[in-house]
Amino acid sequence: MNPTLNTIDIVVSDMDATIAFYAHLGLEFKLDPSTPGHAACDLPNGLHMMLDTESFRTPFLPGWSAPSGGPRTLLCFEFDAPDGVDAKYAELVKAGYRGIQEPFDAFWDMRYATVADPDGNGIDLYAALPAS
Incomplete structure (x- = not known):
């Protein structure tokens, strides 16, 4: 059985700035009141997009640091x-x-x-x- 891609998660440094940027593209992220540092948006065709702050995500990714250079994604x-x-x-x-x-x-x-x-x-x- 093949897995289904259903969620994209982006680690962000500034949640408010990122939500404002994606609003220009018609995406409406909602902050999760029970999970600080996390926001989500449902996209067409069942795809889900999440934003997680660096401070929220880092404990789950030991040794993670922000990439440098040009975009890879x-x-x-x-x-x-x-x-x-x-x-x-x-x-x-x-x-x-x-x-x-x-x-x-x-x-x-x-x-x-x-x-x-x-x-x-x-x-x-x-x-x-x-x-x-």
Whole structure:
């Protein structure tokens, strides 16, 4: 029997800043009143996403330290049209988030851009380009 991927858990340094960032992408995280340092959001198709502060998660991950360098994991958000990619990228950069890759037309026929969340995780924004 194969396991089912049903949850993504991101370790964050600043819960409020991270919740504010993902709100720009339409995700509504709810803090868990019984578990400080933990928030969750239900996504389409039964996927669940969690945020855990470093102080909450560290006791369960002995020897853990925050990674350095570029993002090794990217969360990808699809838009209905290429102009949505450009608009969301501009909104996030204007709000003070770091742009990693400005919007461009990729050779795989998509409009693509990448920003960083408050902890440096890569967030791809993409949409299919119109058929030519």
